[in-house]
Amino acid sequence: MELKLYDTLTRDKRVFVPLDPNNVRMYVCGPTVYDFAHIGNARPVIVFDVLFRLLRHLYGADHVTYVRNITDVDDKINARAAEEYPGLPLNEAIRKITEKTDKQFHDDVAALGCLPPTVEPRATEHIAEMKALIERLVASGNAYVADGNVLFSVRSMPDYGKLAKRSLDEMIAGARVEVAPYKRDPMDFILWKPSKPGEPAWPSPAGIAAPGRPGWHIECSAMSWKYLGEMFDVHGGGIDLVFPHHEDEIAQSRCAFHTPLMANFWMHNGFLQVEGEKMAKSLGNFVTIREMLHNWHGRTWPGAALRWAMLQMHYREPIDWTHGNLVRSADEILQILNLVRGFHRDPNTGKINFDRIFSEIDSGNPSEAVVSALCDDLNTSRAITAIRASKMKRERGLTIQLARDLAFLGVLKRNDILYYSMFHGVESNVGDKHEAMNIAVDYEMARANGDFQFASSLVETLANAGLRIIETDPSSLLISKGADERAFERVVKARVAARDAARRAKNFAESDRIRDELKQMGVVLHDTKDGTTWEIAR
RNA sequence: GGCCACGUGGCGGAGUGGUUACGCAACGGUCUGCAAAACCGUGUACCCCGGUUCAAUUCCGGGCGUGGCCUCCA
Structure with a gap:
């Protein structure tokens, strides 16, 4: 099936043709590990996880390389480390911060149903590649040394600003930041800078004597180069990264390798707002993934519901993260998963055969409708509509297909189906x-x-x-409370049986009384043509 | 100030130059001792103004509104 993707660089949607179908290569900017990831950080992780899954489906799981970096050298990390571990040497404090945050991040995105990328390189482990790139850029005249810094010369690249669709003159006219005196051009950006005493430091490139550390943009050029080569297929990230981060990556990589493009497709997800407002700590609506999973609006939210809510809309559109939407998503997911598990419930014991459910999921492919929706620039919204359509038909084959589609979207995991069961x-x-x-x-x-x-x-x-x-x-x-593990269940079953007897005797006052009594215990009854079922109210 | 998006029914959210999106909510019905669930059905829409066209929510121009970027930011 033909995959079409929107490219920010050319501002059009066109057919995706990999440079090498045996190794489709994608790079996505990952987190800077200094604090819990917030719900906005979750969006690109989920969006590009969907793309990863789709590419694996189209080209084979072994023919896709997905690289998502971890930025572990950064001013914010330094600041946080000094704040949280004032007694420790800075480098040690930094390691504690980055290790802790790194683990939190991976736990969080796993809960959201995201597959691990093929490679997750850390910036501090790729200083050599960054320095090699910097040396190349200095040698080619695209970068220069000034005051112990290495800077990229934007005037050396004729189409700098193409991704952001902004000319250098426009940018300078609109600049609101004071310009460091050593810059040749106000828009020149840092490739390498001197480290202050106690900060992380490495021997500097370009003949600089004092030790230093890399600028932010160079790491992505270096790591994508190492794992994906000089040119690759897809580069993704949040739309806020278009300028300057991705613009600068392009400048570095293209000038270093003399290539016409860095990536064939530049993909950017839209921003997320919370209850109609920009998410900000000052507005009090800043919410981390961890908080969503544990306690938001007084309850916990399963990762599947968060993911389902996130996929409701197209990835390039802005998304308004609201409590109301989430309630709907959680309800719909619950309804769908109930449907799925219902087909493998033993009518006598009430137990569900999960192994069978998952072996049926694994033994088939996602539906044509879902795959073709995703092939249209990841139209998850349309994919969801397709899933809803098969939900309407309550027949077994379609339900298994529905489960496969959910698994394909990363919404259905073994643990989730357990939870709902x-x-x-x-x-x-x-x-x-x-x-x-x-x-x-x-x-x-x-x-x-x-x-x-x-x-x-x-x-x-x-x-x-x-x-x-x-x-x-x-x-x-x-x-x-005691050894009688099934006490509650036994009590309920006895009450249900008593109510049935009352109903048969047309003693509805008594049957209603029993139902009220069970309701007080948090149990809800449903009378169906096959008898009375009960469940705990949610 | 410059640049980039977006504006669809009560809400969320696709899509299209002429034909039902879909989901939630609402309403009607089937079922039911009652209730719930489930199922069937119904309604209300495309920000404003102008242009192109036989025909525009869909294309073009202008306006208004919202958001983002230009500084760390997904």
Whole structure:
């Protein structure tokens, strides 16, 4: 199937033809690891994960190389390190900060259903490549040394500004920052700069005696070069990176390698707002991925629901992240997954055969409708419409196909399907049933999100209240006070049976009373033609 | 000030030069002792003004509005 992608450089959507179909190469700017990733950071990670999955589908899983860097040398990191570990030598503090943040980031994006990229290079491990590039640029006259800095000379590149569609003169006219005196041109940017005492430092290139550290832009040119070559297929990132970051990457790589292009397609995701406002700490609407997973608007949100919400709209459009949208997404995901698991439920035991569900998912391909929607510049919105269409037809084959499509979009993971299948039970004589049940839900959610640290903290919370969590099998979870692990379930079943008897006897006053009583316990009943089913209210 | 996007029904959000997007909510119905769920059906739309056209929400121009970038930022 023909893949079309929008290219920021040419501002058009055109057919994607890889430089080498046996090795399709994509680079995406990754996080600077100094703090929890916020929900806006999640967007490019999810968007390009979808593209990664699509490319793997089209060209084969072994024929796609996806590189996402980790920036671990940066002023913000230095500042945060000094702030959090004032007693430690700076370099040690920096390592603590970057290691911790790096782990948080990976936990968070895994919860959002993102595959790990093929390579995740760290800037500090590629100083040699950066210096090699800098030496080339100095030798070719595209860069110069001034005051212990190495600067890129933008005037040496005729079409500098093409990506951002901005001429040098326009930029200078609009500049609002004071210009360092050593720059030949106000728009010249740093490739290498001197380190202050105590800061991370490496021997400098270009004959500079004092040790220094790289500028921000050079790392991406260096790492994409190492892992993808001088030219590659796709370069992605947030739209805010167009200028100056990507513009400068292009300048560095093209001048160093004398190539007409750095990447064939430049892809940029739109920004995210929260409740109609720009996300900012000062506005109090700054929300991290971690917070979304643990507690936002008073509840936890499964990674699948966050991802589903994110994919509702096209990646280039701005997205307004609202509580209302998220509630809808979570509801829809729950509905769909209920449908999926329903086809492998043993009618006698009520247990769900997850192995069968996943082996059926693995044994087939995503649907034509979904793949073709994604092939149209990642039109996830249309892909979702296609999935909804097969949801409407409640027949087995279509539901399995629906599960495959969800898995293809990265929305359906084994843990998620487990989560939605779990029986939430609370032993009936527990003091505050609702509170205990909330903790149980949080616990399952945490496990579904792979956040075992949070899960075990909840186990502790329960233990302090004299409760413990018991998992009898993958589809059943109870919080119990004693040895009688199924007490709650037994109580409910007995009440349901009693109600059925009352209904058969037309004693509706009694049957309604029992239903109210169960409702008080948090149990909701559904009368179907096959009998009465019950579930814990959510 | 310069540059770049966007403006679709109550809400979210696709798409198209003439024909139902879709989802949620709403309304009507089927089912049901009641309720819920499920299923079936219905309605309301394309910011404003001008132009091109037989025909524009869709193309062009202008206006208004919103957002982003120009400084670290996904």
